[in-house]
Amino acid sequence: MNLKHYSKLALIGLATASLLFVGCAKKEVVTETSAPAPKASTAPVKTMVNKPTSDSVYFAYDSASLDGASKAALNAHAAWLMDHSSKSVTVEGNCDQRGSREYNLALGQRRADSVKAYLVGQGVRSSRIDTVSFGEERPDCTGSGEACWAQNRHADIVNR
C-alpha cells in the first residue's frame, strides 16, 4: 500500500514538475529546434500532457510565412487533431503594434489563414478550423522594442 501511495505521490510530483517545463517551453518555442510533443494516445493514463506543448507560432515582421519551428509545432497540432476528430479549433492571428491597425487586421488574418492552410495540408478537415484576426488589438506584450514585438507577431490555436 505504501509503495503505491508513494509512487502516486512521485508521479504527481513528476507531473507538476513537467508542467513547469511546459510553461517555459511555450516561451522558448522559437529557439528550440525540435520539441517533440508527447502524443496523447501513448502517454500513461494519468499524464497531464495530452496536447501539443505550444499553441502559438511566431512570424517575422510583415510576414505570414511559417518557419521550421512553427511547422514542427503545427505538425503536433495536426496529429492531435487527427486523433481527436470531434474537436474544432480557431486560429487567431495577431500582429505587433507597428503600422496601421487596419492593415494589421489583414496581416493577422493572413497569418491565421497560413496556419489553417498548413493544417489542412496535413490532413485536417477544413471545416474544423476557423480563423479570426485581432490585428494589433490584443497584444500579449504592451511595451515596445523588438523583444516585445516579436512576442506579439503570433497565431494561436484555440479550442472551440
Add this chain to the structure above:
Amino acid sequence: MRWNRLALRRLDLSLNLAVKPAGQNSLNAADFIFAGIIHLIIILLIVILSWWQSVPDPEPLKRIEVQMISAKELAKLQKPKPAVRQKNKPFKEKAQPVLKLETKPEKTNKAIEDDFDPFAPMQSQSDVVTPKKALQNDMVDAIGKQLSQQEVDRYIAMMQQAVQSHWKVPAGVDSSTPDPLVEMTLRRDGSVLSARITESSGNASLDQTLISAIYAASPFQLPKQQFEAFRTNHLRFRPLK
C-alpha cells in the same frame, strides 16, 4: 485783276473743302488716314530706335587678320627672307608674302591632287556678333535713360518681396484652382493707382487677398527716372496647393 480773282476763288474753294469735313460729325477717310499716319510714324520711330540700339559697335580700331598656314607655306615664306639683307628690301618682301598669302588660298583650293595639303588654310570668315538684349530693355532704353537688366531685376525683386511678405493666405486652396493674375498700375511715387484681377482664381476671397497684399505692400520703391518701365505690372500669384 482777273487772274487775282481766279486765284482767290480757287483759294476759296480749297478753304471750303478744308472747312466742310470739320463741319461734319461722322468720321471719314481723312480721319482714318490721319490716325494711320500717326501710328505709322510711331511704329517707324520705334523700329528706327531699336535698330539704332541693336546695331553692333563699330569695328575696333585695330584689326588684325590672323590665318593659319601650313608648314609648306611657312617654308615658302622663309625662303626669300635669308636672301634679303638690305634694310629696304624687307618691307617690300613683307608686302609680297602678304599678297601671296591672300592669293594662295585660291590657288590651293583649285589644285586638287598634286598639291593637296590637308592643313592648307581655309578661308575664315569673321563672326558677326549681335548682342542680345531683352525687348523690355530696348523699350526701356527707348523711353528714357538706359537701365541695366540687373537694376530692373533688382526693382522687380523688391516689389516681389514686398508683396510676398504682405500676402496673407488663411486657408488651404484646392489644387484645381488656377493661379490668378493681377494687373497693377503704379504712380510715380510708388503708390498703387489700380490693382485689377485680370485672371481670377475662381475664389473671390482668395482674389481679395491678392489685392490686399498689393495695397499693403505699397508704396513700392521705384527708380525716379525710369518710372515708365514700372508703371504697369502683371503679377502672377502662386498659392500653395
Add this chain to the structure above:
Amino acid sequence: MRFMLLLLSMACSTSIFAVEFDVYQSEYRPLHLALVVDSYAESQSEETKLYRIVKNDLISSQSFSTLDPLSFIADANTTLQKIEYADWRIIGADMVTACLLTQTENGWQAEVQVHDPFRGKHLASRAFHGETNEFRTLAHQVSDFIYHTIIGVQGHFNSQILYVKKRGDHADLIYMDQDGSNRQPVGKNFTLLLSPDWAPDGRHVALNTYVGNRPRLETFDLATGKRSAFGNFKGLNSTPEYSPDGRFIAAALSYTGNTEIHIYDIKKNVWRQFTHHSGIDTTPTWSPDGAWIAFTSNRNGTPQIYRKRLSGGKAERISLKGNYNTSPVWAPHGDRIAFITQKNWKYALATVHIDGSGLRYLVTGQRVESPGWSPNGQMLLYSAENGGARRIYRIPAWGGNAVAITPANIDASDAAWSH
C-alpha cells in the same frame, strides 16, 4: 477726335512695356477678425455663449485670430447701423463681424454682418433663427456663415465626430459636436470596435465590430439606436466605407481565402468582388465622384496605395515614396489623399496629390493612425499615442498645429467626421 486717337495709340504702345513677375505663397497666416457680439440686457449669458462658441469655432480652424474686444472703439449696435471703417482699420482688423442676438417667441435670432474695413466694403449679411434648445446649432451656423464669406469655402462647424473609446477589455462609441461639446456614448461595451464611417445621410454609421470574438460589419442608426449586420463572412470583415452617394459600402473581406475589397449594394443586399489579387487589399476609400476607389495593397511586396476605377481596369499606384504606405482617405474635394506613411522608423500622417506629386508631411509620432477629413477638406483628424493612451488630434490639412480633441486620460481612436 483725332487727339483722342493719338492718345489711344500712345497708350497702346506704352502698355506693352509691362513688368511681369511671380508672387509665391511662403506661409499661411490667420486673418485678424474683430468679432463683435451684442444683445439686449436680458440675454447677457446667451450673448457670451454665442461669442464663445463662434470665437472657438473660428480660432479652431487656425484661419482666424480674434482681436480683444476691449480694444474695440465702436460697439456692435453702432457697427451694425453705421460702421466706421477707420475705427476698425486702426486696431488692425482684417475683417469685422458684427452680430446682434435677440430673443424671439420660441428661440433666438442672430443678425450677422461681415465687413472688410480695408476695402471699406460690406461683404454679406444674414439673419439666423433657432429654437431655444438649438442654440449651439444657431451659433455654429453663424460661424459657418462668417467662414464661408471670408474664406470662400464651406464652413465645417455644424458637424459631429464619432470615435472609439477603449476601457480595459471593452470599447464604447462616443458621439460629440466637432467642438467637443454634447459628448455622449451612443454604443457601449463592444468587445472590439473599429473604423466607424458616417453615411452621407448623417444618420447611419458603418462599423466593424467583434461579436463572440468574430468580426462583422454592421450599420448603426443613430436616430433609433438600431444595429444590423450586413457583412458576416468567414474570416475577416473590416474597414467599411460608404460611397459618396450613400448607395454602396466598400469593405475588406477575406472569405475568398485572401483579403480583398468587396462592394456591398445596400438596397439590393448583394456583394460583388472589386479586387482580384493574391496580395492583401484593404482600407478602401471612395473618390468624391464615386468613380474610383483607392486602397492599400501589398501586391508588389510592400504595402502601398493604389487606385482603381469602379468600372474596372488595372490598379495604379499612387504612393511613390517609401516602403510602407497605408490607410488612404480621399479628400472631399477630390484632389488629395491623406494616408499613413513610414518615415524614419516612425509613422507619419501625410497627404499627396492623386498623381503622386506634392507629398506633404503633416505629423510624425507614435502610432499615428486612422486619418479622417473634415467635410470641407480643410482639417484632418488622426489618433496618436501620448504616453500610453491614444488621443485624437485635429490639424489643418495645409499645415498648422495639431490640437488634441479628446482628454488625456482616456484611450481614444478611430475618429470619423460627419459629412
